Amino acid sequence: MSDTGTHTVHRRLRTVLAVALAATVTTTVGVAGPAWAHGGPARPGVVALPDGFQPEGIAADGRYAYLGSRATGAIYRADLIDGTGELISPATGTxxxxxKVDRRGRLFVSGGTAGDARVVDTRTGGVLATYRLGAAPTFVNDVVLTDRAAYFTDSYRPVLYRLPLGRHGGLPPAEAVTTIPLTGAFQQVDGVINLNGIATTPDGSGLIVVQSNTGSLFRVDPATGATTTVDVPGQTFTTGDGLLRDGRTLYVVRNRLNQVAVVTLNRAGTVGTLAKTITDPNFDVPTTVARSLGRLYLPNARFTTPPTPATPYTVVAVRP
Structure with missing residues (x-):
């Protein structure tokens, strides 16, 4: 074959390959539904939970997310890769x-109106420990982990609860739990949900909490309970629910508004600016957020939908 014929064949081959590549790209981008595939199988953008489950909290570890039922106390493990799941801890009636899940595979669970917390083994579903935190009226709402302690909010009381962790994360005896009264800028309002989500500051020296009814963020000194307002000019975060900090980025879930406010903090967590707001058509009163596999995952609590045993519930994945 002459050089001219060879070049013609090569040009034709390149044309065929380019057309095939373009078709492949078009097919990938055009996949129905919000799914992403980055070097692996497409991950679902919406993960189904059991009908009637009534989720509220979420924690994630790798491909798995753990969700608690506000109705029964059961814990469900969802596979974020293939969308399957199973109950790993039975209903408690509370x-x-x-x-929050730690690197030892232990799930720290806030007990709401039961006024308690428990620690669940994610491998077996067994309860490792239970702690009494608050007396009625109480609503133990959220938890954050540090190297030395787990801190819990109470929406009906102006306090935090501290569960100290021993060497290598050892769980303490029941009497080790302490109550931290809050002072300073934070002011409790009776009869409504006050403190809700909780996170650590970027420098690790303090805690950040959101007051749902006023929309204020507060920095808390965990040693003293002293609170100062986090200055986010021009912004309040009413209906603020779960918090998640990733580096200097704080995600504030605003449940009934179907929004996630993205706030950039300084290192001390005293000042922030609103960077953007995340919304998604699949949101239906999301309550809190976990990050895994490069995505944010939010459970739809559907507070505005009357719950029945057949009511569907989902977890929605969005880009950070």
């Missing part, structure tokens, strides 16, 4: 609200 709520399971805010959740």
């Amino acid at each position: 709520p399971s609200l805010g959740l």
